[in-house]
Amino acid sequence: MNIPLLDLKAQYAKIREEVRRAVDEVLDGGRYILGPEVKKLEEEVATFSQAKYGIGVGNGTDALVLTLDALGIGPGDEVITSPFTFFASAECISRVGATPVFADVDPKTYNLDPAKVREKITDRTKAIIPVHIFGQPADMDEIMEIAREHDLYVIEDACQAIGSEYKGRRVGSFGHAACYSFFPTKNLGGYGDGGMIVTNDESLDRKLRSLRVHGKSEKSKYYNNAIGYNSRLDELQAAILRVKLRYLNEWNEARRQKAALYDELLKDTPVVTPFAAEDRKHIYHLYIIQAENRDGLIQYLKEKGIATGVYYPVPLHHQEVYKDLEYGKGSLPVAEELCTRTMALPCYPELSDENVRMIADAVKSFYNS
Incomplete structure (x- = not known):
C-alpha cells in the first residue's frame, strides 16, 4: 500500500481543465492584485458563509491578526482561546501585543469548553477566539451568550471548518468576524497561501480593507489613516479558489x-x-x-x-x-x-x-x- 494522508494531485486531476482556464483568464486580463476575481470570491465566500462581507487576505494567520487589530485589541488586553489547536490561534493574539489565555477543551468535541471559558474571564478580557477544530463547530450558543454577558468580541477561527454548520447555520455567521485559511491542505485550499475574513459589520469591513493595504484611506493608496499590513489575496489564487468553491x-x-x-x-x-x-x-x-x-x-x-x-x-x-x-x-x-x-x-x-x-x-x- 501507499496511501497518503492527503492526495492533492488526485484532486487537481479532476478539475485540471477548469483551473487552467481560470488561470489563463487572469493572465490574459493582466490584473494580478485585488482584481475582479478577488472581488467575486469575496462575495461568494461571504454568501456561502451566510455573512455580508468578505475580505481576502494573504493567509489565515493574517486574517486573525488583522481582525484583532481592527477591533482595537492590543497591549494590556487578554483573549481567550483553545490550547488544542494550531499555533496561529494564539500567535495572532501575541502578535498584536495582547495576552493569550488558554481555556481547556471539551473531551468529546475537542472545542473550547464554555464552562472553562467562564472561569478565565477577567476585567482585561476583550475577546474569545473559538476554534472550530478539525471541522466541527464549537458550542456557539454558549460562547455567544458568554460574550454578550461580558461585552466581548467573538472571532471564529474557522480555518479548518469552512462549510461546517451549527444548528443549521454556517460557521462564519456567528461572531463579530470569522477567519478562513486557504492553505493547500484545507478543505478549500489554493495552490499557495491565502485567507479571508467574513463579517456582518460594515464598519469592520471598511477597517479591514484599509489595514490589508498599508492602512490606506479610501481617498487614495498614497493617503494612510493607520499603520497597516501588506496582506492581499492574489488574483490567481482567487480564480483557482472560485473553481474549487463550486465543489x-x-x-x-x-x-x-x-x-x-x-x-x-x-x-x-x-x-x-x-x-x-x-x-x-x-x-x-x-x-x-x-x-x-x-x-x-x-x-x-x-x-x-x-x-x-x-x-x-x-x-x-x-x-x-x-x-x-x-x-x-x-x-x-x-x-x-x-x-x-x-x-x-x-x-x-x-x-x-x-x-x-x-x-x-x-x-x-x-x-x-
Missing part, C-alpha cells in the same frame, strides 16, 4: 461519507472515533482518532504504507514561547491528554472506500497482534 459542498459530503465508514469499521476496536454532535455538521478537515499506544500504531501503519499525522503533539500552553505564562503540567488536563493520544487517519474525497477498509483492517491488525 466544496460535494467534497465535504464525501469526507463525511469516508468518516462514517471509518466509524462503522472501527467501532469494535480500542480506537476512539471522532464524536460528532447531533446539532452540528462536521466536515472532517481531519479524521482524528484517539489511540492506545499511538506511537506504536503510527509506526505500524507507516510500515504498511499508510501515512498518518499527529495534531497536535504539544498543547499551546506548553509551547516554549509561552513558558512565561506559567501553565504547569496538569493545568489544562483534557488538552494535555489529547496531545498524547490523538492522530489523523487519511480522509479526503478521493480516498476510495476500499482504501478506507484497508486502513481500518490495518488498525485492527495492530491491536489484534
Whole structure:
C-alpha cells in the first residue's frame, strides 16, 4: 500500500481543465492584485458563509491578526482561546501585543469548553477566539451568550471548518468576524497561501480593507489613516479558489461519507472515533482518532504504507514561547491528554472506500497482534 494522508494531485486531476482556464483568464486580463476575481470570491465566500462581507487576505494567520487589530485589541488586553489547536490561534493574539489565555477543551468535541471559558474571564478580557477544530463547530450558543454577558468580541477561527454548520447555520455567521485559511491542505485550499475574513459589520469591513493595504484611506493608496499590513489575496489564487468553491459542498459530503465508514469499521476496536454532535455538521478537515499506544500504531501503519499525522503533539500552553505564562503540567488536563493520544487517519474525497477498509483492517491488525 501507499496511501497518503492527503492526495492533492488526485484532486487537481479532476478539475485540471477548469483551473487552467481560470488561470489563463487572469493572465490574459493582466490584473494580478485585488482584481475582479478577488472581488467575486469575496462575495461568494461571504454568501456561502451566510455573512455580508468578505475580505481576502494573504493567509489565515493574517486574517486573525488583522481582525484583532481592527477591533482595537492590543497591549494590556487578554483573549481567550483553545490550547488544542494550531499555533496561529494564539500567535495572532501575541502578535498584536495582547495576552493569550488558554481555556481547556471539551473531551468529546475537542472545542473550547464554555464552562472553562467562564472561569478565565477577567476585567482585561476583550475577546474569545473559538476554534472550530478539525471541522466541527464549537458550542456557539454558549460562547455567544458568554460574550454578550461580558461585552466581548467573538472571532471564529474557522480555518479548518469552512462549510461546517451549527444548528443549521454556517460557521462564519456567528461572531463579530470569522477567519478562513486557504492553505493547500484545507478543505478549500489554493495552490499557495491565502485567507479571508467574513463579517456582518460594515464598519469592520471598511477597517479591514484599509489595514490589508498599508492602512490606506479610501481617498487614495498614497493617503494612510493607520499603520497597516501588506496582506492581499492574489488574483490567481482567487480564480483557482472560485473553481474549487463550486465543489466544496460535494467534497465535504464525501469526507463525511469516508468518516462514517471509518466509524462503522472501527467501532469494535480500542480506537476512539471522532464524536460528532447531533446539532452540528462536521466536515472532517481531519479524521482524528484517539489511540492506545499511538506511537506504536503510527509506526505500524507507516510500515504498511499508510501515512498518518499527529495534531497536535504539544498543547499551546506548553509551547516554549509561552513558558512565561506559567501553565504547569496538569493545568489544562483534557488538552494535555489529547496531545498524547490523538492522530489523523487519511480522509479526503478521493480516498476510495476500499482504501478506507484497508486502513481500518490495518488498525485492527495492530491491536489484534
